Structure formats: C-alpha cells, structure tokens
Amino acid sequence: MKKVIKCSNLKVLALLLILLGSSEIYAQYGYGNNGYGSSSGYGNGRQRSSIPQAQTPAEPPKPKTAEELVNDEMPRISEALALNEFEQAVLSSVLKKYVQERIEAQILKLPPEKMAEVYENITKRQDEELKAGLPLEKYEGFVALQKDGVSKTLKKNKKKKKRKKSKTD
Numbered sequence: 001m002k003k004v005i006k007c008s009n010l011k012v013l014a015l016l017l018i019l020l021g022s023s024e025i026y027a028q029y030g031y032g033n034n035g036y037g038s039s040s041g042y043g044n045g046r047q048r049s050s051i052p053q054a055q056t057p058a059e060p061p062k063p064k065t066a067e068e069l070v071n072d073e074m075p076r077i078s079e080a081l082a083l084n085e086f087e088q089a090v091l092s093s094v095l096k097k098y099v100q101e102r103i104e105a106q107i108l109k110l111p112p113e114k115m116a117e118v119y120e121n122i123t124k125r126q127d128e129e130l131k132a133g134l135p136l137e138k139y140e141g142f143v144a145l146q147k148d149g150v151s152k153t154l155k156k157n158k159k160k161k162k163r164k165k166s167k168t169d
Contacts, residue, residue, distance in 0.1 A: 066100035081141045090133040091142070098126040 105118045
C-alpha cells in the first residue's frame with residue numbers, strides 16, 4: 001500500500017508543478033490566446049479599443065497681429081534701408097498703424113472693388129505720413145523696397161557696397 005501512496009503523491013506533485021508552472025509561464029510571457037500581440041487584444045501587442053475615436057480637427061494657426069508682423073520684418077527693412085533708431089521707430093509705428101487697418105479691412109470681407117479702394121486710401125495716408133516722418137532718401141528707398149521686395153533691395157545694397165570698396169582700393 002505504501003508504494004501506491006508514494007506513486008500517487010508523485011503524480012499529484014507533478015500535476016501541481018505543471019499547473020503552477022503553466023500559469024507562471026502564461027503570466028510572464030503572455031503565451032496563450034494566440035501568443036504575442038494577438039488581434040484579440042491580449043498579450044504584449046498594441047491593444048485596440050472597440051470604441052471609435054473621433055478625429056479632432058487641427059486647430060488653425062492664429063493669425064499674427066499687426067505688431068508681430070511689423071516686428072518680424074523690421075530688422076530686414078532696417079538693414080535694407082540702413083535706418084537709424086529714430087527712423088526705425090517712425091517707420092515701425094506708421095507701419096503698425098496701417099497694417100492694423102489693412103487687417104481690419106480684410107476682416108470686413110468687402111467686395112473686391114471696395115477692398116481695392118480701401119487699400120488705396122490706406123496706402124495714400126501711409127505714404128503721406130512716411131514722407132513727413134522720414135528723410136526723402138529713406139522714404140524713396142522704402143517705396144523702392146515695397147516695389148522690389150526686401151531681399152532684392154538687400155542684394156542691390158550689397159552690390160553697391162562691393163562697387164564702392166573696389167573703387168576705393
């Protein structure tokens with residue numbers, strides 16, 4: 001009888017080891033239910049929610065204020081026109097004022113003919129104020145800068161400086 005008990009004790013012990021070992025393996029490595037990263041949502045793979053996610057629209061960038069627009073461009077304009085600090089302040093304040101007016105006109109969404117008329121009026125007033133506040137050569141330089149653009153004006157200025165250096169050498 002003792003032999004039967006010993007044999008059954010060994011079988012019970014082996015069965016316990018197998019049961020405990022398999023649950024430990026499952027807990028450690030995620031075996032079972034189709035293994036790693038199964039589509040059933042178990043294991044170590046990416047789990048997917050059954051609830052659909054709504055697409056949130058990307059927030060449109062906020063438009064820059066007149067002050068931000070002018071402050072961004074002033075260093076390049078100052079370099080292109082070789083402005084001193086007083087001239088920079090005059091130009092900056094005038095531009096901020098009239099850029100703000102242009103932004104307000106855009107917000108109104110007027111018909112094209114009316115919009116052109118409003119822009120023309122703003123430009124005339126801006127030109128008058130700049131003529132009064134800047135020396136004539138700086139004003140003319142600014143008008144040319146508006147026509148050609150900042151980068152072209154900077155290139156022209158660099159060419160002029162190179163010519164002057166080569167003539168003096």
